Amino acid sequence: MSETLARTPLFALHVELGGRIVPFAGWEMPVQYTGIIEEHMAVRKTAGLFDVSHMGEARVRGRDAAAFLDRIMTNEMSTIRIGMARYTVMCQPDGGCVDDLIVYRLGESEFLICLNASNAPKDIAWMRSLIGTAQVEVIDECAAWAQLAIQGPVAEKILSEITAAPLATIKRFGFLVGEVAGEAGCIISRTGYTGSPGFEVYLPAASADKVARALLAAGKPHGLVPAGLGARDSLRLEANYPLYGHEISERISPIQAGLAWTVKFAKPEFVGREALRRQVEGGPSSSVVLFSLDDRRIARQGAVVFAGETAVGEVLSGTLSPVINKPIGTALIAAGHAHSTELTVDIRGNRIPLRVANEAFVK
Amino acid sequence: MSNVPADLLYTKDHEWIKVAADGTATIGITDHAQAALGDVTFVDLPKVGATFNHGDVFGTVESVKAASDLYSPVSVEILAANADLNNSPDLVNREPYGSAWMIKVKVKNPAELAGLLDAAGYSAIL
Numbered sequence: 001m002s003e004t005l006a007r008t009p010l011f012a013l014h015v016e017l018g019g020r021i022v023p024f025a026g027w028e029m030p031v032q033y034t035g036i037i038e039e040h041m042a043v044r045k046t047a048g049l050f051d052v053s054h055m056g057e058a059r060v061r062g063r064d065a066a067a068f069l070d071r072i073m074t075n076e077m078s079t080i081r082i083g084m085a086r087y088t089v090m091c092q093p094d095g096g097c098v099d100d101l102i103v104y105r106l107g108e109s110e111f112l113i114c115l116n117a118s119n120a121p122k123d124i125a126w127m128r129s130l131i132g133t134a135q136v137e138v139i140d141e142c143a144a145w146a147q148l149a150i151q152g153p154v155a156e157k158i159l160s161e162i163t164a165a166p167l168a169t170i171k172r173f174g175f176l177v178g179e180v181a182g183e184a185g186c187i188i189s190r191t192g193y194t195g196s197p198g199f200e201v202y203l204p205a206a207s208a209d210k211v212a213r214a215l216l217a218a219g220k221p222h223g224l225v226p227a228g229l230g231a232r233d234s235l236r237l238e239a240n241y242p243l244y245g246h247e248i249s250e251r252i253s254p255i256q257a258g259l260a261w262t263v264k265f266a267k268p269e270f271v272g273r274e275a276l277r278r279q280v281e282g283g284p285s286s287s288v289v290l291f292s293l294d295d296r297r298i299a300r301q302g303a304v305v306f307a308g309e310t311a312v313g314e315v316l317s318g319t320l321s322p323v324i325n326k327p328i329g330t331a332l333i334a335a336g337h338a339h340s341t342e343l344t345v346d347i348r349g350n351r352i353p354l355r356v357a358n359e360a361f362v363k
Numbered sequence: 364m365s366n367v368p369a370d371l372l373y374t375k376d377h378e379w380i381k382v383a384a385d386g387t388a389t390i391g392i393t394d395h396a397q398a399a400l401g402d403v404t405f406v407d408l409p410k411v412g413a414t415f416n417h418g419d420v421f422g423t424v425e426s427v428k429a430a431s432d433l434y435s436p437v438s439v440e441i442l443a444a445n446a447d448l449n450n451s452p453d454l455v456n457r458e459p460y461g462s463a464w465m466i467k468v469k470v471k472n473p474a475e476l477a478g479l480l481d482a483a484g485y486s487a488i489l
Contacts, residue, residue: 031401031428032401035401035402035456036401036402230428234427296404296425296449297407297425297430298404298405298425298430300429320404327404348430
């Protein structure tokens with residue numbers, strides 16, 4: 001009950017901006033400022049600024065760093081070029097997910113890894129437990145970094161007003177290290193978790209307040225608004241991006257989650273390889289689908305999915321999509337039913353037809 | 364600060380009730396409730412003629428983040444449900460005491476009204 005919650009360097013700014021503060025993954029974070037739908041649509045049409053400083057960071061460095069990461073991650077790490085980042089999953093031997101991560105290659109033998117907030121201590125302990133005789137160290141840098149995400153069609157224009165860094169040269173999943181609002185040592189990365197274009201900026205914790213205020217001031221004439229975790233969740237679900245603890249978890253593998261593209265069986269060895277190989281060959285026992293409802297009720301986490309009168313799955317995430325103005329969500333569905341056209345979901349005793357979507361609701 | 368009109372009665376579950384001289388009443392949720400819910404996306408209301416005892420769940424109000432039950436402030440029979448909320452649930456955020464009224468009812472036992480909060484009593488629990 002009396003768990004101590006952490007605060008990001010921007011806590012005072014959130015309060016000043018009227019953010020509604022809620023506990024999230026051990027942190028006191030703003031869930032919204034003016035309203036989730038308004039903040040969501042700002043990201044789709046203009047831009048939103050998110051404090052994502054609760055996310056964790058670990059630096060992995062040493063002679064064997066690339067080979068070590070190849071061995072503990074499902075995706076290929078040694079082929080990432082310096083200045084580029086790659087999305088990957090880190091699996092248990094049974095194929096369940098320890099976490100999903102973005103790995104930035106800073107140098108030949110130096111990487112920075114972005115960790116989910118609630119998983120950061122577990123991830124760092126897990127990585128260290130797998131070092132063995134490798135010449136590599138895993139350094140906890142969670143406290144050193146703050147993170148801002150500026151997302152939306154005008155994000156690049158706004159960011160360009162407070163940095164001289166050549167943003168146009170940064171490819172998708174590329175990054176560079178530069179100065180933002182006069183603060184040195186920032187990692188400017190063309191990545192995001194919204195399905196809209198934009199950047200994530202890793203910055204020294206002490207620089208966060210100054211940079212965030214500079215972005216808000218530069219962005220105001222362009223329609224930039226501060227956006228909270230509520231909009232972050234509805235945006236990522238509309239874009240069909242997984243959230244740890246929902247679409248992927250210790251019991252839902254990347255194969256089940258539709259993330260087979262992140263699993264590189266061409267690598268001779270990595271943690272989870274055999275279990276994941278068996279899932280691919282035999283077909284997973286269940287898989288994650290994206291859906292929408294032709295209704296106004298939202299199917300929320302835990303709602304039961306039926307094929308006829310048989311329970312065949314459960315909802316993992318649910319929200320209202322402001323873009324299509326319908327409830328959307330994801331569900332874990334037993335093998336053989338994932339493409340059924342006769343699925344329904346139980347919402348407070350009502351059976352609502354569930355329409356499986358073949359692609360994200362935004363491109 | 365939340366708006367708490369002086370001429371209404373309230374429950375600790377954040378419903379308001381406006382009692383008319385003829386023994387009917389109008390019920391909705393408070394400004395504090397709509398702010399706590401955030402963007403309202405759906406309001407599920409009962410059919411005309413349904414009856415509810417004091418404290419029964421008579422409907423659901425759903426926002427982007429959560430679904431919340433609506434509790435009958437007193438024992439009632441439903442005379443009307445606000446059909447405008449089907450197409451414009453966001454009225455609950457904009458005019459919680461006005462166009463976003465939820466149900467009009469007949470109060471079955473007027474003595475139960477004595478158990479409700481007045482504006483000062485409700486303001487004190489916010």
